[in-house]
Structures are given as structure tokens and as C-alpha cells.
Amino acid sequence: MRNWLQTLSYRFQTFMYGRYGVDLLSKHLNIASLIVLILSWFIPELYLLALALLVWSTFRIYSRNIYNRQQELFRYQNFIAKLRRRLNLLKSRFRDRKTHRFYRCPGCREFLRVPKGRGEVHITCPRCRHEIVRKT
Numbered sequence: 772m773r774n775w776l777q778t779l780s781y782r783f784q785t786f787m788y789g790r791y792g793v794d795l796l797s798k799h800l801n802i803a804s805l806i807v808l809i810l811s812w813f814i815p816e817l818y819l820l821a822l823a824l825l826v827w828s829t830f831r832i833y834s835r836n837i838y839n840r841q842q843e844l845f846r847y848q849n850f851i852a853k854l855r856r857r858l859n860l861l862k863s864r865f866r867d868r869k870t871h872r873f874y875r876c877p878g879c880r881e882f883l884r885v886p887k888g889r890g891e892v893h894i895t896c897p898r899c900r901h902e903i904v905r906k907t
């Protein structure tokens with residue numbers, strides 16, 4: 772004999788069959804929606820944005836186009852990784868601001884960290900071997 776909770780759970784499982792489900796992006800969209808909802812107490816116009824984020828997240832969870840949802844997740848994860856790298860760079864630039872100088876490699880745009888107060892130095896990029904001369 773089944774109780775109503777088991778019946779409900781079974782119905783939900785059959786409903787979710789073949790659908791994408793919850794992933795990191797959906798979770799973050801839900802959290803963002805909640806934050807925007809709280810902000811909309813002060814700026815009422817934001818209410819629509821909170822609703823849109825919630826609808827987007829819900830659409831992704833019940834979507835049957837699993838491939839497209841996975842591609843979205845990959846793009847989002849790449850975006851997060853890039854953001855994290857930039858943040859770490861900013862942190863280390865701030866931490867070493869008195870002892871090091873930071874230059875950008877003209878060849879590959881990589882950041883180069885050189886100790887300050889060494890006069891004119893030849894800097895070789897570790898990634899692309901491009902050489903630059905700078906005063907530190």
C-alpha cells in the first residue's frame with residue numbers, strides 16, 4: 772500500500788523522466804533571483820528581473836533539450852573560471868603592489884610579474900617566449 776507522499780514522489784519521477792533537472796547554473800539563477808527579489812524591496816522595477824531569472828531557471832530544469840542545457844552549463848562554467856582567474860590576478864596585484872610590477876606580454880596578453888627596483892630588465896614571457904625591456 773502506498774501513502775500519498777510515495778504516490779506524489781513517483782508521479783514527480785515520471786514527470787522528470789527525460790528532462791534536464793537541476794544543475795549549477797539553475798541553482799545560481801535561483802540564488803540570483805532571490806537576491807534580486809530582496810533588492811526589489813528598495814527598487815521595485817527589479818521585481819520583473821527576479822521573475823525572469825526564476826522563469827529561466829525553471830525552464831532549464833524542466834527542459835527536454837538536454838544537449839543545449841549542457842552547452843549552456845559549459846559556457847557558464849568557463850565564464851566563472853575566467854572570472855575567478857581575473858579575481859585572483861587582481862588579488863595578487865594588490866598583495867604584491869609594493870614589491871612587484873605587472874606588465875602585459877604584447878605577444879600573448881599574459882600578465883608578467885617582475886620584482887621592483889632592478890632597473891632596466893629584459894623580461895621573457897614564459898608562455899610565448901616574447902621578450903620585452905622595461906624599467907622596474
Ligand SMILES: [Zn+2]
Nearest residue numbers: 876879896899
Ligand atoms: Zn607572451
